[in-house]
Amino acid sequence: xxxxxxxxxxxxxxxxxxxxxxxxxxxxxxxxxxxxxxxxxxxxxxxxxxxxxxxxxxxxxxxxxxxxxxxxxxxxxxxxxxxxxxxxxxxxxxxxxxxxxxxxxxxxxxx
Amino acid sequence: xxxxxxxxxxxxxxxxxxxxxxxxxxxxxxxxxxxxxxxxxxxxxxxxxxxxxxxxxxxxxxxxxxxxxxxxxxxxxxxxxxxxxxxxxxxxxxxxxxxxxxxxxxxxxxxxxxxxx
Numbered sequence: 001x002x003x004x005x006x007x008x009x010x011x012x013x014x015x016x017x018x019x020x021x022x023x024x025x026x027x028x029x030x031x032x033x034x035x036x037x038x039x040x041x042x043x044x045x046x047x048x049x050x051x052x053x054x055x056x057x058x059x060x061x062x063x064x065x066x067x068x069x070x071x072x073x074x075x076x077x078x079x080x081x082x083x084x085x086x087x088x089x090x091x092x093x094x095x096x097x098x099x100x101x102x103x104x105x106x107x108x109x110x111x
Numbered sequence: 112x113x114x115x116x117x118x119x120x121x122x123x124x125x126x127x128x129x130x131x132x133x134x135x136x137x138x139x140x141x142x143x144x145x146x147x148x149x150x151x152x153x154x155x156x157x158x159x160x161x162x163x164x165x166x167x168x169x170x171x172x173x174x175x176x177x178x179x180x181x182x183x184x185x186x187x188x189x190x191x192x193x194x195x196x197x198x199x200x201x202x203x204x205x206x207x208x209x210x211x212x213x214x215x216x217x218x219x220x221x222x223x224x225x226x227x228x
Contacts, residue, residue: 034216041222043204101155
């Protein structure tokens, strides 16, 4: 699986936007960029995914670089409940394959 | 609401006993289930992949005779930790792709924290 690189940790103030970066320079043309997050003592939850175009949903936005070698997860207004470990994962188009988790970025939100 | 129900959420057992963890898919058929474990301060590590009606595929270094996986129905997969030891204490998490469509998001259970004393 192509590897991703994320900062170990980031900090944000409550109500501020947060930009979580991810580098994936070895991404292949058919890899989707997935983001999941894991709140303390819980299983991961899906956040968003995309292929080439930027994506928006109720949780976040995903900005994908034109060369697809990097992406940024954007939380528009961080809340205390957004404090979690965020994982950026590449996933091929084949169905029923597991996710391979890296270390992710631990986001702290300050009130 | 949760699409994958995992039970129990936590369990404490004595060394040498066995523990069964259940993972149920709600409202959909899970032909494939993935089992992960997570040690403190570490990321999730894939243990095995189970397909309904067939034997599970284990990742390198995971003992299949110790971590028994049963996936007898499309809505239930179980992981049994046999003869548990303190080093098996971990956070165990199941997940599935739901409908199994190519590149569909994975759904995760809320995890089971196992403590072996």
